[in-house]
Amino acid sequence: MAEAREWSEVGERVRDARIGAGLSQAELAAALSLDRTMVAKIEAGTRKVDALELTRLAGALDVPLDYFLHRAPAVLSRRADLSEDTATDAGRQAYRLEARLEAWARDVQQLLGFGSLSTSKIYRSGGAADEDEARLVSSRFRTHFQLGLDPIPTLMDVCEQAGQFVLVADLPGDGASMVVDDELAVAVVSRSADPGRRRATAAHELGHMVLGDEYSNDIGVNASRRDRESVIDAFAAELLLPSEVVAGVDGRGSLVELAARYRTSWSLATHQAVHVGVIGPAEAQAWRQQRPTKAELSNAIGWAPQPDLESTRVPRRYATAVMDALMRNKVTPSRAVELMHGQLVESDLPVVPEDEVAP
Numbered sequence: 056m057a058e059a060r061e062w063s064e065v066g067e068r069v070r071d072a073r074i075g076a077g078l079s080q081a082e083l084a085a086a087l088s089l090d091r092t093m094v095a096k097i098e099a100g101t102r103k104v105d106a107l108e109l110t111r112l113a114g115a116l117d118v119p120l121d122y123f124l125h126r127a128p129a130v131l132s133r134r135a136d137l138s139e140d141t142a143t144d145a146g147r148q149a150y151r152l153e154a155r156l157e158a159w160a161r162d163v164q165q166l167l168g169f170g171s172l173s174t175s176k177i178y179r180s181g182g183a184a185d186e187d188e189a190r191l192v193s194s195r196f197r198t199h200f201q202l203g204l205d206p207i208p209t210l211m212d213v214c215e216q217a218g219q220f221v222l223v224a225d226l227p228g229d230g231a232s233m234v235v236d237d238e239l240a241v242a243v244v245s246r247s248a249d250p251g252r253r254r255a256t257a258a259h260e261l262g263h264m265v266l267g268d269e270y271s272n273d274i275g276v277n278a279s280r281r282d283r284e285s286v287i288d289a290f291a292a293e294l295l296l297p298s299e300v301v302a303g304v305d306g307r308g309s310l311v312e313l314a315a316r317y318r319t320s321w322s323l324a325t326h327q328a329v330h331v332g333v334i335g336p337a338e339a340q341a342w343r344q345q346r347p348t349k350a351e352l353s354n355a356i357g358w359a360p361q362p363d364l365e366s367t368r369v370p371r372r373y374a375t376a377v378m379d380a381l382m383r384n385k386v387t388p389s390r391a392v393e394l395m396h397g398q399l400v401e402s403d404l405p406v407v408p409e410d411e412v413a414p
Contacts, residue, residue: 061100062100062101062102062103063099063100064100065097065100065104065124066097066098066099066101067098067100068122069094069097069098069112069116069123070098071150072112072116072118072122072123072150072154073094073098073116074147074150075116075150075151075154076115076117076147076151077147080094080098083116086115087108087111087112087115109123109124118151118154118155119154119155119158121158121161122154122157122158125157125161145228148226148227148228148229148245149228149231151226151227152228152229152230152231152243152245153231155222155224155226155243156222156231156232156233156241156242156243159220159222159224159241159243160233160235160241162394163239163373164235165394166373166377166380166394167239169376169379169380169383169385171376171377171379171380171383171385172372172373172376173372174218174220174238174239175216175217175218177217177218177234177237177238177264178196178217178218178264178265179264179265180192180195180196180265180266180267182267183286183290184286186285186286186288186289187289189262189266189287189290189293190289190292190293190298192265192290193262193290193291193293193294193297194297196217197294197297200216200217204297204299204300206316206317206318207294207295207317208363209363209367210254210258210363210364211223211363211371212370212371213261214242214257214261215371215372215373217240217264217265218240218264219240219241219242219260219261219264220239220241220242220369220370220373221242221243221244221260221364222241222243222244222368222369222396223243223244223245223246223253223364223365223367223368223396224243224244224245224246224396225246225247225397226245226246226247227245227247228245228247229244229245229248229252229256229259230242230243230244230245230256230257230259230260231243231260232260232261232263232264234264240264242257242260242261242263242264244256244257244260244364246364246365249320250318250360250362250363250364251319251320251321251323252320253363253364253365254295254319254320254363255291255292255295255319257363257364258290258291258292258294258295259287259288259290259291261290261291261294262287262288262291262294263287265290266287292323292326292330293327295317295319295323296313296314296317296323296327298327298330298331300313300317301327301328301330301331301333302331302333304328304331304333304334307345310325310328310342311347311351311352312355314347314352315347315355315356315360316355316360318363321346321347325339325342325343326339328342366398367398368395368396368398369394369395369396369398374395374398377391377394377395378391378404378405381404382405388401388404389401391404392404
């Protein structure tokens with residue numbers, strides 16, 4: 056492991072993962088059948104741990120094993136600031152998403168290294184200084200990928216075409232994304248949110264890549280974090296439900312139909328309706344209190360809207376690459392299952408040639 060960190064850095068990661076999991080040193084020690092002072096020494100970097108102990112730590116803290124052994128990439132679309140006294144639920148959720156994001160990037164890089172996977176060129180815009188410019192970028196994005204004004208079947212495919220690999224993970228929170236060395240773009244979207252929220256999160260993380268996030272100069276270093284996020288939200292809203300489509304709304308029923316057909320959250324739909332001026336802020340507030348029921352959404356289009364980013368966990372090209380690596384004996388069946396992140400189990404795998412399988 057050429058990238059293995061110094062023990063003090065490993066200890067720092069153990070500490071952050073513990074706080075992210077919402078555990079005290081005593082609680083983690085109890086889960087590992089250790090004395091609390093042993094955990095304190097591990098976190099301080101004064102006690103080395105072997106592979107078995109790291110495996111147990113990873114299991115207790117619900118993070119990938121190699122998360123303790125590699126340096127974090129420099130740029131993330133989220134930054135979790137964790138400490139014993141100030142950690143919040145949102146901060147813990149963000150930390151766990153970031154941990155999964157880093158591991159996801161390494162999974163993609165492994166398949167790239169095998170030659171099983173190829174990436175599309177990352178789609179970048181010239182940046183956007185405000186929400187109006189972000190909406191224009193979104194319109195150009197739709198044109199570039201020949202989406203027209205139609206509903207997007209699944210965000211995962213669109214992100215993959217734009218050069219971003221999306222993982223759907225069983226974690227709390229929303230999502231996170233990063234670009235590694237300007238060559239590899241990855242994102243993680245939480246499966247815990249409702250379908251409309253998941254799509255909005257995926258579109259938002261795509262916006263981080265397309266527009267450039269707060270650690271670049273594209274959006275503007277002088278803008279506040281809140282302003283930068285609102286710019287990216289505008290990109291996401293326009294991507295999911297174009298203003299040109301919403302301009303034809305005539306009453307709540309027609310907006311319900313659009314929300315069902317485009318599979319957006321009701322809050323995003325009403326926000327877009329306010330943006331184009333078909334309803335005012337006061338009316339929008341009243342409509343938000345009247346969230347459409349499942350029956351309303353189903354009746355509006357004749358069938359129940361199918362949830363996006365739920366059963367499919369990894370992109371198509373990535374899934375094909377995992378099977379290629381398996382059949383070429385680059386990974387074991389158990390590793391292939393790990394790489395598929397819950398989308399299948401070992402009994403679902405094809406029969407592997409009876410050659411020696413790589414570890």
